[in-house]
Amino acid sequence: MTRYILRRIALIVPAAFGASLVVFLVMRALPGDVALTILADTPHTVEIREALRDELGLNDPLHTQYLRWVASMGTADLGGTSLETGEPVGTIVGGQLSVTALLAAYTVAMSLLVAVPLGAAAAMRRGTVLDRTVQGVATASLSVPTVFASLLLVWVLLRLFRWSPPIIYSSPGEDLLEHAGIMIWPALLLAAAYLPHLLRVTRARLIDVLQSDYADAARARGLSEPGVLVRHALPNAMVALVTVAGLQFGALVSGALVVETVFGLPGLGRGIVHAALARDYPVVQSAAIVLVVLVLCVNLLVDLAYAAVDPRVHYGRRTA
Amino acid sequence: MAFLEATDLLLEYQTPRGALRAVDHVSFAIEEPGETLGIIGESGSGKTSMVSLVTRVLPRNTGRVGGRIVYGGRDLTALSAEQYRRTVRWSEIAVVFQGAMNSFNPVLRVGPQVGERLLLDGMPRAKVEAEVERLFELVGLTAEVARAYPHELSGGMKQRAAIASALSLNPSLVILDEPTSALDVSVQAQIMNLLKRLKWERGLSYLFITHDIALAADLADSIAVVHAGELREFGPADAVLTSPRDPYTERLLASIPRIHGAQRPGFLTGAPPDPMDRPAGCRFRPRCPRAFEPCATRPPELVEVGDRHLARCWLYADESAPADAREGASS
């Protein structure tokens, strides 16, 4: 098992490097550079611009720039310093990652808290008004793109209640209440797109399991219906739930990138968009790698979670 | 008063095409504790449905239910679901399910599932573990099996574990629903031996459901043959096996391959009738080699054909039945 984990982690490294090369080349293929962004509003001379380019290392050959960046990925700076702001990339991307990761975590937690009980209720009362309502709402919610839903939500809150979500982001350490106040809306919106997947799979899986022979066996042994649900059906549905939760994580992250802009969260999504427009290469590159590694790590965690919830899954051992 | 007496059982399922009568006024009984009743029929004959009325694990689409089940002098049909669960289920009547392969939750360890009812009744975990170990010993499993997951066990081991589970509250009657149908022949024999041993050692009664009349012959004291939701023949095992009266039973027996003798096994032709569109008259008539005039129009009633021996066939109820046909039936 340990060997398996180590092997998977070892595989993340070349994947990240591959991604880094792609991101690096794509960024360099884009016209423009950050020196011009910094000097955008300033009448300046060629000497100033060239001096700035020299200082930023933009006049070095491409491979030198790439190797320098790769080398600095190993340091705490995580890719050197931002060309635009001069801050260490690690500080910038680290701060942004914590926002996006928290947002994703809240979304997953909130989705699980709602999807599992609701899915269970729908499964146990399938065919009823409750079940149909839950399914209908889930389908409707899935079919609305997150961008549109965010704009719509803000617009509706504003028009109906002359109210809009808070605008100052605080980390949980700075001000927990302020943090919760600004995170709840984007998390709700992301959950609206993420939760239906979990709800559907929970319901479908529970219906399967509740009809299974072993559920009947458990009933025959004298388990009540809630007992069957809790002791047998839910642990079993977890396998499918973890699969879907993992599969949809990529979509969740890309949704997070969208809502960050609308809700003023200083996360990776907004950060990447801004840095890309400013041609702040190290920030875009490192942020993209961080996203790649994040998704790869979540995939690994999901695979490990399989093994935890389903004893039939084994890693690192050959099966006959 | 019989040990278990089921009278006039009726069970309908609701289907999109209408009500499906799976059990059509069936009665059977186990006279004495320790005796075994084999219920024999093809798949779709309604045998499992009959038993589900006894175990009261009914599917969601169950429609009309009727009849009376008296067990040890108590009318089970008069009990509420909760009363049944508390006083009868598992403690008096336990079940070994059809396809034991699937009767364990794949993501939980076997031991806690076998001892699940004990846990549920409040027995401390450590004691449950000891009890499961004892039960495993009884059915020929080692203690380590308790910590295994279902997929790590062979079919035979799972079946033994299922039997152990059924015995956990020391019931008087165990319902065996096709307990060996998914097993290799050799393993099947081991399980049958185990069941016989347990019956003998513990004085268990079985309600043994199978499609394999040969297996029933091995274990049952009396036999009920069902077809298309109806009881075709019911009587002491010896009587039914040696002198079957119903042409259906006869065909089932003829299909058993024999090691000695030149007789080739005769197979049943055709399939059971569509339960939504059963033929008028005798339901076995389309497949029956001895069908004659009344079979097509009037449904036969059960008639007594011997000592405690009943059969549902016009051969015994109609004077116009050809004598040779009757002869053939008893040969």
Add this chain to the structure above:
Amino acid sequence: MHDPKRKPRRITRLPIAAVVATALLFAVGTLFAADEPRSGGTLTLANRGDPPAGFDSMFTSSIALHHVGGALFGPGNLVMRCREDFYTVCPYLALRWEHSADFKVWTFVLRGDAYWHDGRRFTAEDAKFWFDLVFFGARSGDAVRPPAYFARELGVATKVEALDDRRLRITFAHRNAHFPQILANPRFRIAHPRHLMEPLIEAGQVNVSPLDVGLVGLGPFKLGQYRRGSLVRVDRFDRYFERDPRGARLPYLDRIDYVIMPDPFAMDAAFRSGRLDGTARGQAHFLSRERTAAYERDLGESVFFARADGGNFRLAFNVLREGPWQDPRVRRAIALWIDKPAAIPSALGGYGWTTPSIGPGDINVPTEFINWPRYDTAPLEARRAEARRLMAEAGYGDGFSMGHLTRGIMTEGGEFLKAQLAGLGVDLRLQIVDEGEWNRARVSLDYDSQQGRLAPSPIPEGTESVYGRYELNQDAYAKHDDSHLDELYRRLRESVTMEQRIEVWRRVSRYLFFEQTYIVPVAESIDVVAYRSHVRGLVIPPEDMHSHTDFATVWLDR
């Protein structure tokens, strides 16, 4: 709001671009309210982004920096533009100044009660450190810090000396008759504390930024908290030196929260719901008519709008690139053809003005006012007939196709020009680019023509970098190789009297916009920001909302 005992020096009334006109057209009514200002409270404003380049005012003039810069680093340098009159120079860190007879040596006497936010007193040594960095950059081993981007604007200095604790002397290689007026531009922010930066520079960190040393400034507010991507919070600096006319200490506010909101939609929602006291400055954040209408609908009387000149929206040619536009008659024809007032609703979000609003007969405009839009004053029909004639004469009666670099966040401008020029037979091919490419391409020779909005500069000398020859000024707006402009700008720099400067500047603009038509001025845009009515004492000179930010005198009436 400054000390009335100090007499402001009225220097010049510089007639550059549309500046004065807008000043008079859109004087902000709430600037100096009669009520007694009250102290305390938090002002919440939107900011379009994180200030780039570590808040270093020597390398960036981003509006995202200036909006917070006024609070952190103060509204002035050694001198500032007076709050009552933008064209007058008032003392700020210097109390008074004098110059040698030849205008080459300037001596400033500094005030003794200005403090850095960490408590250190501001001295002549600090001022010398700043000017040295600006003019000469820094060097430590192999590491080189270039001079500030605006070094040339201030003049060619040869020496900066701290005569004593309070006196600073700057020596120039040439006459620099208008130095204090140039220095009063709020873009030149002192954000570089010597006592914190010098050791780092000596240690090799020549490019140390204000952010690196904790944003220690001299302004009315000190840094409270900087949450990257989210918030710049500044708190009242209790040792700030400015006082109001009653003698009370400035600033009035306890705190300003600059909330970083790159998304204008989010900003609109936050303002309309009452979470913001003021909107952000910057392209796309400035309000359109449609958006101000929505604000008014939601907030009624409790919102007001500050307007300022937003620079002129124009079409510039790259005459260094082969094409019909190399013929001045073609450029002139295009200038004549465009229906300029039509640009306001379609390209400028409904706010702007054009030629007909201003002219010699307009009482609001000083007689010496010289402005580019005056060149094409004939009725549209007549102008268009002339345009067709010129095109035919140049041999392009059937029209031609021309590429046009279009900024992604200003596509309306491109669409407008395209639709206009179609009538003249000119097929304008819009090449729409994102901000990164825009910043590159607009200073390159890769496009036939480009659009743009150029912020007004009140200093004519400062315009050479945008109007001059491409070879010498790669930031130049139009691309040409016309050495006659070198000559004109040389004469401008050598002018001493106001009359001379005006005369030369007239020549420059006539040559640029009329005779050669390197640039077609279309319309003057107006930048609009919104504030809640309880925000009082705000100083927004209608000439400049880009770099002039001053919140020292703001108070909250609620």
